[in-house]
Amino acid sequence: MEDPFDRVDLTTSYLSIEFGTGGRMLRLWAGDPDLPEEGEEFQFSLNPLTFGEEASDRYLPGSILLGARLRPDEPWVLDRNQSATPHEELDNAQVEFEYEFGLLPELRVTGRFYEVRGPRSYLVWDVRVANRGRVSVEIGELAFPFALINVFEGARGMDSSGKGMANDRVRIHRHAGGAGSYLFATRLSGESPSLCIFPGEDTTWDLISSVPGSLSTPLRWPGIPVVYLLSRAAVEREGWSEWQSNPQSLILEPGDSRTFQTCFATSSADPGDGLQQLLSQCGQPSMRVLPSAVVPASVGVAIEVTGPEVAEFYASAPASVESDTDENGGFCFVKPRSPGPCRVLERDVKGRLAHADVLFLEPIDSLIKKRAQWIASRQVHHGPDTVLHKAIVPTHIKTGQQVTGHDEFTRPFTVESCLSDALFLAEKNTLYPDAREIEIVEAFVEEFVLDDLQNPGTFAVGSAFPDLFSASTNFRNAHSYVLLTLLYDALSRCAGTGAPLQRPPEFYLDLAVRTLQALFQYDLIPSRGLRWLDALVSRLEGLGQGDLALSLKQELDHTAHQILRNALADLVEFGWEPTVPDRIGWAASRL
Numbered sequence: 001m002e003d004p005f006d007r008v009d010l011t012t013s014y015l016s017i018e019f020g021t022g023g024r025m026l027r028l029w030a031g032d033p034d035l036p037e038e039g040e041e042f043q044f045s046l047n048p049l050t051f052g053e054e055a056s057d058r059y060l061p062g063s064i065l066l067g068a069r070l071r072p073d074e075p076w077v078l079d080r081n082q083s084a085t086p087h088e089e090l091d092n093a094q095v096e097f098e099y100e101f102g103l104l105p106e107l108r109v110t111g112r113f114y115e116v117r118g119p120r121s122y123l124v125w126d127v128r129v130a131n132r133g134r135v136s137v138e139i140g141e142l143a144f145p146f147a148l149i150n151v152f153e154g155a156r157g158m159d160s161s162g163k164g165m166a167n168d169r170v171r172i173h174r175h176a177g178g179a180g181s182y183l184f185a186t187r188l189s190g191e192s193p194s195l196c197i198f199p200g201e202d203t204t205w206d207l208i209s210s211v212p213g214s215l216s217t218p219l220r221w222p223g224i225p226v227v228y229l230l231s232r233a234a235v236e237r238e239g240w241s242e243w244q245s246n247p248q249s250l251i252l253e254p255g256d257s258r259t260f261q262t263c264f265a266t267s268s269a270d271p272g273d274g275l276q277q278l279l280s281q282c283g284q285p286s287m288r289v290l291p292s293a294v295v296p297a298s299v300g301v302a303i304e305v306t307g308p309e310v311a312e313f314y315a316s317a318p319a320s321v322e323s324d325t326d327e328n329g330g331f332c333f334v335k336p337r338s339p340g341p342c343r344v345l346e347r348d349v350k351g352r353l354a355h356a357d358v359l360f361l362e363p364i365d366s367l368i369k370k371r372a373q374w375i376a377s378r379q380v381h382h383g384p385d386t387v388l389h390k391a392i393v394p395t396h397i398k399t400g401q402q403v404t405g406h407d408e409f410t411r412p413f414t415v416e417s418c419l420s421d422a423l424f425l426a427e428k429n430t431l432y433p434d435a436r437e438i439e440i441v442e443a444f445v446e447e448f449v450l451d452d453l454q455n456p457g458t459f460a461v462g463s464a465f466p467d468l469f470s471a472s473t474n475f476r477n478a479h480s481y482v483l484l485t486l487l488y489d490a491l492s493r494c495a496g497t498g499a500p501l502q503r504p505p506e507f508y509l510d511l512a513v514r515t516l517q518a519l520f521q522y523d524l525i526p527s528r529g530l531r532w533l534d535a536l537v538s539r540l541e542g543l544g545q546g547d548l549a550l551s552l553k554q555e556l557d558h559t560a561h562q563i564l565r566n567a568l569a570d571l572v573e574f575g576w577e578p579t580v581p582d583r584i585g586w587a588a589s590r591l
Contacts, residue, residue: 007019007020007026008086008095010093010094010095010113011093012093012115012121012123013033013115013117013121014030014031014032014033014121014193014266015028015029015030015031015123015264015266016029016031016041017029017113017123019062019086019095019097020057020060021057021082021083021084022062022063022080022081022082022083022084022099023062023081023084023086023097023099023111024057024060024061024062024063024081025045025060025061025062026045026057026060027043027045028043028044028045028061028195028264029041029042029043029044030042030044030193030195030266031193031266032192032193032266032268033120033121033193033266033267033268034192034268035192035268040191040192040193041193042187042193043149044148044149044170044185044195045060045061045147045148045149046059046060046147046148046149046150046151046224047149049151051213051214051217051219052213052216052217053213054211054213056147056214056224057147058080058145059145059146059147059211059214059224059226060145060146060147061144061145061146061147061148061197061264062081062111062125063080063081063144063145063147064080064081064099064109064111064127064142064143064144065078065079065080065141065142065143065144065145065226066078066079066080066081066101066104066107066109066129066139066141066142067079067139067140067141067142067233067234068104068106068107068137068138068139068140068141069137069138069140070106070135070136070137070138072138076140076141076233076236076237077103077104078103078141078233079101079102079103079104080101081099081100081101081109082100082101082102083099083100084097084098084099084100084111085097085098085100093114093115094112094113094114094115095112095113095114096110096111096112096113097110097111097112098110099111105133106131106132106133106135106137107129107130107131107132107133107137107139107252108129108130108132109127109128109129109130110127110128110130111125111126111127111128112125112126112128113125114126116263118281118282118283119281120265120278120281120282121265122263122264122265122282123263123264123265124200124261124262124263125261125262125263125264126200126259126260126261127142127259127260127261127262128257128258128259128260129142129252129257129258129259129260130252130255130256130257131252131253131254131255131256131257132254132255133254134254135254136251136252136253136254137251137252138249138250138251138252139230139249139250139251139252140230140231140232140233140234140236140249141228141230141231141232141233141234142228142229142230142250142260143226143227143228143229143230143231143234144226144227144229144262145211145224145225145226145227146172146183146197146224146225146226146227147224148170148172148185148195148224148225149168149169149170150169150170150171150172150185150221150222151169151219151220151221152169152219152220152221166187166188166189167187167188167189167191169187169188170185170186170187170188170195171185171186171187171188171222172184172185172222172225173185173186173275174208174225175208176205176206176207176208176227177205177287177354177355177356177357178204178205178345178352178353178354178355179199179203179204179284179285179348179352179353179354180279180284180285180286180287180354180355180356181198181199181204181205181208181227181354182196182197182198182275182279182284183196183197183198183208183225183227184196184197184275185197192267192268193266193267193268194266194267194268195264195265195266195267196264196265196266196267196275196278196279197227197262197263197264198262198263198265198279198282198284199229199260199261199262199263200261200262200263201261202259202261203229203260203261203262204229204352204353205227205228205229206228206229206230206231206246206247206248207227207228207231207247208225208226208227208228209225209226209228209234210222210223210224210225210226211223211224211226229248229260230247230248230249230250231247231248232247232248232249233249234247235247263282263284265278265282276288276306277306279306279307280306280307280328280329283307283308284307285305285306285307285308285310285329285346285348285352285354286305286306286307287303287304287305287346287354287355287356288303288304288305288306289301289302289303289356289358290302290303290304293356293357293358293359294358294359294361295358295359295360295361296360296361296362296363296364297335297336297338297339297360297361297362298363300333300334300335300336300360301333301334301344301358302331302332302333302334303331303332303333303334303344303346303356304329304331305329305330305331305332305346305354306328306329307328307329307348308329308348308349308350308352309325309326309327309328309329309330309348309349310323310325310329310330310346310347310348310349311325311347311348311349311351312346312347313330313332313334313344313345313346314344314345315334315336315342315343315344315345316342316343316344316345317336317337317338317340317341317342317343318336318337318338319334319335319336319337319342320334320335320337321333321334321344330346332344332346334358336360338360339360339361339362340359340360341357341358341359341360342357342358342359342360343355343356343357343358344356344357344358365431365432368428368431368432369428369432371424371428372424372425372428372429372432372434372437375392375421375424375425375437375440376425376434376436376437376440378395378400378402379392379393379394379395379402379421380392380393380440380444381393381402381404383404385469386404386468386469387448387451387452387465387468387469387470387471387472388404388409388448388468389447389448390440390443390444390446390447390448391418391444391447391448392418392421392422392425392440392444393414393417393418394408394414394417394418394421403417404468406465406467406468409464409465409468410464410465410466411464412463412464412474412477412479412480415453415462415463415464415465415472415477415480416463416477416479416480416483418448419480419483419484419487420483422441422444422445422487423483423486423487423490425437425440425441426438426441426487426490426491426494427490429441429490429494429497429499430490430493430494430496430497431497433494433497433498433499434499435499435500438491438494438499438500438501439502441487441491442491442501442502442503445487445488445491445508449484452465452471452472453471453472453484454472454484454515455471455475458518458521459511459514459515459517459518460475460518460522461475461477461480461481461484461515461518462474462475462480463475463477463480475522476522476524477524478519478524478525478526478527479526479527479528479529481515481516481518481519481524481526482519482526482528482529482530482532482533483529484515485512485515485516485519485533485536486512486529486532486533486536488508488509488511488512488515489508489509489512489536489539491505491508492505492506492507492508492509492512493505509540509543512536513540513548513552516533516536516552516555517552517555520555520558520559525559525562525563525566526559526583527583528583530556530559530583530586530587531586533552533556534556536552537549537552537553537556540552556590557590559587560586560587560588560590561587563583563584563586563587564584564587564588567584567587
């Protein structure tokens with residue numbers, strides 16, 4: 001057990017930190033810089049938690065993951081700061097540690113925490129890595145994990161002040177963009193303070209990942225983020241694709257050293273303009289991509305940079321770049337010559353590089369048609385002796401191998417995948433009809449759905465198969481009903497394009513209604529697709545089937561009331577509605 005008398009404290013204008021073993025931040029209290037006397041302080045470090053064979057305190061802020069080797073043909077040696085020796089405090093606002101890396105004796109690693117005052121005061125953590133050996137050392141991994149309180153398990157419920165989980169937990173917004181990178185932790189309630197972590201002088205982040213074990217727990221947990229300042233060893237070890245990133249390493253000759261700087265700043269603002277303002281006040285570049293980082297190539301992107309004056313913009317792929325700069329940042333518009341990934345970079349007058357990764361797409365109608373062609377040519381299964389004959393099954397995009405194993409169809413996900421791809425193909429043909437593709441969807445309905453998936457008497461929809469030779473089971477998966485209802489509706493609308501159907505559109509519309517009625521009969525509550533069911537009801541009204549539309553509307557109203565009652569129960573227990581906010585919005589809109 002850790003000796004509390006070995007702990008070191010540090011207090012700055014808006015942060016109060018308690019350091020424990022290894023120089024890690026056991027407690028990281030932050031205050032609102034706009035209300036330093038009145039605002040509520042919030043503790044951002046994750047409380048002790050075990051997951052698998054690991055413990056969260058190994059990944060608290062202040063943790064260092066280091067990997068190095070002496071020769072290129074040697075494996076990387078990985079270590080972490082197991083212990084740290086605090087130096088005497090330089091003054092009341094500075095703390096310094098010497099970290100111990102037992103597996104890397106050639107390296108001397110020290111850390112110094114101090115405050116920088118200015119328009120926005122912030123804490124700086126300088127990590128200095130020095131080669132005290134007699135030979136060159138290549139550092140291939142330098143990473144800082146930040147275990148913040150973003151795990152939803154264990155939050156308190158409603159208390160006398162009306163605050164609950166939304167006030168106790170944070171959401172972490174992340175961006176890996178060189179000198180413009182950041183982690184921004186905001187409370188789920190939107191209340192202040194927020195905490196921003198970003199690279200400082202002469203420091204960039206290669207990439208941001210997560211601790212693998214934290215992503216595979218049964219906890220409601222987005223995981224522990226890990227920022228990589230040097231990532232070559234991690235990329236090689238994990239087999240990550242390099243794509244746009246160029247994983248870096250650093251060679252230190254004997255006697256050489258390098259300092260890496262990480263900054264912590266508090267804010268009362270939410271992501272958006274407030275984050276840009278915060279980074280700008282700290283002298284950091286901040287990039288905003290409009291309208292999105294994924295856009296059609298014909299549209300292009302506009303990128304706004306605030307912070308230090310921009311010296312130049314350029315793109316990693318052939319593109320036209322129009323720019324304008326001033327002392328507060330700059331602006332550029334990028335339009336590529338062809339679709340594909342592109343990294344837009346900006347260099348400021350201090351020589352720092354920040355970037356935004358953008359994916360330029362082909363026209364959306366071209367992508368829709370190509371996806372439909374892939375489904376029609378690769379995903380239709382032919383197996384007359386099994387229930388999957390004519391089914392549209394999931395298929396590996398690289399190998400082309402179809403997923404048809406018995407074990408895969410014992411759970412709802414695989415059946416939902418089949419229905420989803422069939423729905424996509426049907427909806428595509430309401431816009432861009434193709435006789436062969438419509439024939440494939442109708443065969444899917446006849447041979448797979450009506451023959452093996454859906455009960456012909458009750459119209460209940462199965463979501464699993466006990467084997468590949470028997471009819472489906474598990475009729476209480478609501479999403480399967482929604483997908484199949486929308487599939488039938490899309491097929492009925494294909495007739496409006498003039499495309500030939502083997503069955504009349506009324507046949508499919510009737511199946512859509514009966515499937516939806518079965519959903520209500522089983523008293524199931526879908527988590528997705530409810531707004532599309534409203535569109536089906538409106539369509540029935542337009543076709544003159546007012547009585548049927550009214551009965552379905554009443555059932556949907558009943559479902560909406562059930563959703564809101566369940567949400568209220570969650571609110572009382574957890575202090576917020578932790579799941580399916582879109583469903584809540586749909587239900588509230590019907591009141």
